[in-house]
Amino acid sequence: MKSNSKGDLTDLLICSEDLPHPGDLKALFKANRSFLGKTVQMLSKFNPRELDRLVHDLHDQAFSRYDCLTCANCCRNISPAISHNDVEQLSKKIKVRPSEIVTRYLKMDEEGDFVFTSAPCPFIDGENYCSVYSHRPKACREYPHTDRSRFYQLLKLSLKNAEICPVVYAILMKLG
Ligand code: SF4
Numbered sequence: 001m002k003s004n005s006k007g008d009l010t011d012l013l014i015c016s017e018d019l020p021h022p023g024d025l026k027a028l029f030k031a032n033r034s035f036l037g038k039t040v041q042m043l044s045k046f047n048p049r050e051l052d053r054l055v056h057d058l059h060d061q062a063f064s065r066y067d068c069l070t071c072a073n074c075c076r077n078i079s080p081a082i083s084h085n086d087v088e089q090l091s092k093k094i095k096v097r098p099s100e101i102v103t104r105y106l107k108m109d110e111e112g113d114f115v116f117t118s119a120p121c122p123f124i125d126g127e128n129y130c131s132v133y134s135h136r137p138k139a140c141r142e143y144p145h146t147d148r149s150r151f152y153q154l155l156k157l158s159l160k161n162a163e164i165c166p167v168v169y170a171i172l173m174k175l176g
């Protein structure tokens with residue numbers, strides 16, 4: 001990546017062509033796995049504030065050009081970690097007891113987090129709408145984390161997410 005005379009990273013532009021079709025992402029990720037890995041290594045050495053500024057700008061550009069309803073790869077392929085507060089929120093939304101939410105929809109993963117028992121998520125419909133959107137889990141709200149502060153702490157996670165999320169893939173490819 002280029003930097004200006006002060007050593008700041010120069011701004012980058014993301015366009016619609018940079019954002020792959022969700023169905024193509026697995027193959028693209030496989031083909032560019034090594035490049036993406038090197039990119040993440042390189043980014044770990046950047047000034048954290050500058051990296052945040054750049055990634056947040058690319059995030060805004062990408063999501064202004066991308067409609068998640070045409071994708072839903074995240075809801076269909078991975079489960080968010082579900083906290084007790086998330087269980088309470090889901091319980092309010094679908095009007096069943098919290099214990100019933102756990103029994104019906106959740107299991108514990110290897111790391112001790114509650115996750116949905118199945119993928120696609122039980123709350124996604126055929127048109128990619130989330131039936132619990134107003135009360136969705138915090139991790140769903142935050143995904144794909146490209147607008148979070150201290151993005152350098154999320155580089156490894158983002159490398160994994162680049163196989164799922166076209167926006168993360170496009171951002172990392174652009175930064176490489
Ligand atoms: S709760 Fe909603 S946003 Fe979260 S994974 Fe399920 S469908 Fe997607």
Ligand code: SF4
Pocket residue numbers: 066067068069071072073074075143144164165166167168
């Ligand atoms: S957050 Fe990423 S993976 Fe999820 S629907 Fe939007 S573009 Fe697709």
